[in-house]
Amino acid sequence: MSSSPDDFDTIRLFWADIHGVVRGVSMSADAFEAARDEGVGFANGVAELTLEPGMLDDPQFGPETGDMLAIPAVDTLAPLSWRDGEGAVFADLRTVDGRPFPLCGRTALQSVLGEFRDAGFEPLAGVEVEFSLYADEEGREPFNARTSYDMAAIDRAAEVIDEWDDAMGAAGHDLASVHQESRPGQYEVTLEYGDPLSTMDGAVFLRHAVSALARRRGIDATFMPRPRGGEAANGTHFHVSLWDGDGEENRFAGEADDALQFPAGRRPDGAGLSETARHFVGGLLSHVDALTAVCAPTVNSYKRLVPDIWAPTTVGWGLDNRSTVLRVPPELGPGARVEHRLPDSACNPYLAMAATLAAGLDGIRSETDPGHPVETGTATEGDRLPRTLWSALDALAADDVLRDALGADLVTEFVKLKRDEFDRYQDSVGDWETDEYFDAF
Incomplete structure (x- = not known):
């Protein structure tokens, strides 16, 4: 209420x-x-x-x-x-x-949700948001020296986490969990599963609340995708499922499929993936280059999409495989869902979710085959994501499905803004370039 x-x-x-x-x-x-x-x-x-x-x-x-x-x-x-x-x-x-x-992302998401409801589906979504805390307002020292799931990091930030929980709860968005991520000072907050519009409101509000509360404590919070070289990066992972119009049947749940072999043999008895789920996955993969522009929308985003830092690099889907763009968790049956791991912490949550759903709906309508799941974590020739913002923008500009779903004016202005951002980056010279080349030539 x-x-x-x-x-x-x-x-x-x-x-x-x-x-x-x-x-x-x-x-x-x-x-x-x-x-x-x-x-x-x-x-x-x-x-x-x-x-x-x-x-x-x-x-x-x-x-x-x-x-x-x-x-x-x-x-x-x-x-x-x-x-x-x-x-x-x-x-x-x-x-x-x-x-x-025409440039309202929240409205674009509502429009895409209307398309699903007209098709007899009710989407649900959860989101995992990663960000980095620094002990000072200049962002020099990580908030802690801990790593993945270290409970000392939860104790170190207990009062801060209480403030996040209070802020989100008051705003009507429950936190499902909080944990220390893989690098010092990096946290992940998971919001409860629900209506995608409300969930994306929560993701937007979380950024505002975390930053505001950090300033009050004299610390710094950043949702920059990769704030420091050598560190793990900040993603915003979407978990998506489709239900029937009454919200009673998970349309991603299918019958048992012995071909679905999860790592270490994990596979729920009698459970599988439906054709609807497979086509949804196929739709995302067929539009993945264009999706990259919306989900990884900054120059810095592409310093996250590199091997060995638990971010996706491979164009494919996998069974509990975190190296791929799309991961199917082992909780099938009523819990069947697709995790979209491409979005990062700098994306516009409304636009990224709208584009994700629009690509999936196109896959369902076109009955797109996703191919076989990827079993390795190695990116090979021909299956890498776009390596730069500019090349991803080329793909978005040429993608009629996403243009129609998000709105032609919005896509045109998004591409112009992001090309301008890339050009300004090209006009700057960073420390690495000076260190590498100044005395070499």
């Missing part, structure tokens, strides 16, 4: 730009009441700011193009645990005449 505006003195109106950066405004509860139906106006160019930040040379929405409206999704209104008397609400972006604003 959502909160009432009368519960608060001030309310933050949230929306995510095309990068996934949370933007919005804080207003009095009285002002919110006046704006809740008609929305709050923003210069529409704010939705396509670069990360620098700045404007593109050729924006779709320049200063002469007026406003967009952020319409509160009032059912998401909830308290901010770290601010007495203050609430927060997510918003959908609309044009001034009430049409969906």
